[in-house]
Amino acid sequence: DGGITQSPKYLFRKEGQNVTLSCEQNLNHDAMYWYRQDPGQGLRLIYYSQIVNDFQKGDIAEGYSVSREKKESFPLTVTSAQKNPTAFYLCASSMGDRGVWSNQPQHFGDGTRLSIL
Amino acid sequence: GEDVEQSLFLSVREGDSSVINCTYTDSSSTYLYWYKQEPGAGLQLLTYIFSNMDMKQDQRLTVLLNKKDKHLSLRIADTQTGDSAIYFCAHAGGGGNKLTFGTGTQLKVEL
Numbered sequence: 001d002g003g004i005t006q007s008p009k010y011l012f013r014k015e016g017q018n019v020t021l022s023c024e025q026n027l028n029h030d031a032m033y034w035y036r037q038d039p040g041q042g043l044r045l046i047y048y049s050q051i052v053n054d055f056q057k058g059d060i061a062e063g064y065s066v067s068r069e070k071k072e073s074f075p076l077t078v079t080s081a082q083k084n085p086t087a088f089y090l091c092a093s094s095m096g097d098r099g100v101w102s103n104q105p106q107h108f109g110d111g112t113r114l115s116i117l
Numbered sequence: 118g119e120d121v122e123q124s125l126f127l128s129v130r131e132g133d134s135s136v137i138n139c140t141y142t143d144s145s146s147t148y149l150y151w152y153k154q155e156p157g158a159g160l161q162l163l164t165y166i167f168s169n170m171d172m173k174q175d176q177r178l179t180v181l182l183n184k185k186d187k188h189l190s191l192r193i194a195d196t197q198t199g200d201s202a203i204y205f206c207a208h209a210g211g212g213g214n215k216l217t218f219g220t221g222t223q224l225k226v227e228l
Contacts, residue, residue, distance in 0.1 A: 004159075006159075031214055040220075041220060042218045042219055042221055048215065050214075092160075104148075106207075106216055108161070109159050111159050
């Protein structure tokens with residue numbers, strides 16, 4: 001079945017440590033996204049990528065980094081500069097920019113819950 | 118800037134209808150979506166509506182769009198305990214495939 005796989009499901013970070021969250025999709029989608037979800041809040045966009053080897057900052061990119069070396073993969077690194085990393089992280093993908101009149105829903109993985117040790 | 122608002126909480130009895138509301142400010146919205154999130158899981162796409170439509174029905178789900186008032190609603194008929202979840206509305210604005218999400222409405226279905 002086609003879908004989006006996020007791993008690990010749970011992750012713990014020590015002080016001063018960088019951690020990387022994995023996101024892989026086999027939907028042949030061009031665009032991929034990373035969101036952060038805090039309790040009682042909506043989704044906030046961290047980074048997104050419209051095409052391989054290109055990505056843009058979202059609304060809360062500080063303390064995070066990404067890469068897009070392959071179409072299928074969009075890993076997110078939470079760096080030690082992110083002082084409040086505890087959250088639920090969601091990865092999504094969509095067909096990509098086909099113009100404003102094209103229906104392009106985003107499809108989501110099951111998320112990674114990151115906590116501080 | 119873009120803003121999407123939803124009420125935080127809704128409680129209904131099993132078998133009743135649920136209506137979840139959403140208001141947005143971006144008049145260039147093209148497609149509007151409803152997603153469902155169960156505890157500890159990602160978001161599941163439920164349905165969507167194109168901005169030139171007023172209504173869309175899909176089994177127990179009815180989406181109503183009032184474009185003049187920038188108001189979107191999701192009606193769930195015969196609500197079941199399995200419908201308990203957080204529901205997010207989202208819209209695609211003039212910027213292509215980026216979506217703006219509301220804060221989510223927690224639906225609780227009581228027996």
